[in-house]
Amino acid sequence: MTEPPGRRERKKAATRRKIADTALRLFLERGYDAVGIRDVAAAADVAVTTVFAHFASKEALVFEQDEDFERGLIRAVTDRAPHEPLMPALRREIHALVRHCTADDAAPVWRLVEETPALREYDESMRLRHAASLATAIAADPELSRTATACRTIARFAIDAYSLAREADDPEAAVDEIFGMIEAAWEVTGSAA
Amino acid sequence: MTEPPGRRERKKAATRRKIADTALRLFLERGYDAVGIRDVAAAADVAVTTVFAHFASKEALVFEQDEDFERGLIRAVTDRAPHEPLMPALRREIHALVRHCTADDAAPVWRLVEETPALREYDESMRLRHAASLATAIAADPELSRTATACRTIARFAIDAYSLAREADDPEAAVDEIFGMIEAAWEVTGSAA
């Protein structure tokens, strides 16, 4: 399935990683706004155009795990144990995400994000994309026959839980408090069927 | 309280309105991305710096009602009838907002927003600001003693309802469907007291 990658792909991946690592290091050292794309390119020893060949924007340099987050969310729905209700699976996944973001080694990065308006904005629209994907996954599950609006709403709520918990004093407790509310919201959508 | 405004303030307001009107007209005619700030300034017969003296960014040219929305939301909470529960007031306000956005004369503008990624992003972070303000208003109401997390969560959910309903096939029905879920979420936060 995964052939041993050739030299070309290995070099490409190495370039990408070098750019991302260099950028993150510089951002953490000097601050996001104080580091220009031209600085990143020079420090990574690549051309500016190469940076944008690998990353769609300056902000994207900070959010490499973007797609992992999204895949994880979708799998939490599609790969859960047979006949397991949606909510516990979703709650577990959000717990994992929050724990991941508040872990000690990830903390400096998230501090950077919270301090930088441009990164906050980027994070926000990433979350909306994730919510949309999650909504699609929920809507596709034959065991959960809900309206499209209900699916989209619960997906948003779950992503809100992730976002709000990250900012709370006690993130883990916040996830549980918010999911108490979400489960109540979810249950009223099932009774109408 | 409100003195008759002098010539100076009238001219300032006129300049502001001329810029916003010109910008919106050009955006609708040629598309947001096809119109530059320099085009707007030239068409409104002002300097580029004057545009930015009145509006914080190009996107802000499209969202003049921003502050009205925010004030309306907060008033829905603070100015509701004595002892009226929160939820009906909030639901009414969101209904009003959705109706306002889906009205025929506002439709072209919202189509423009939905078609333009930069404007969608701006809209998203505006909503988060509104949610934060709404959360503060809810938390400040002595009749509703809930945790800070619960207040923030309900505020987010209400703004989600606004956002999701705008995109739904039947916006008015979507508001009611989502508020059914939000009310259930709100009620479980009261029972712990």
Added chain:
DNA sequence: TTGTGAAAAGCTAACGGTTAGGGTTATGTT
């Protein structure tokens, strides 16, 4: 009226993210 301070608007030049255009090198393939 006239002078004066300040707000509003203007001009120029620049910065920083982003992209287009067109060229060079390295890699995989025939």
Added chain:
DNA sequence: AACATAACCCTAACCGTTAGCTTTTCACAA
């Protein structure tokens, strides 16, 4: 060996935005 192409480089520019400074316009008081 020869070709096609992916990855990369360079230059120059576009566009939103801001800084620095000058000019105009208004409000108000001497």
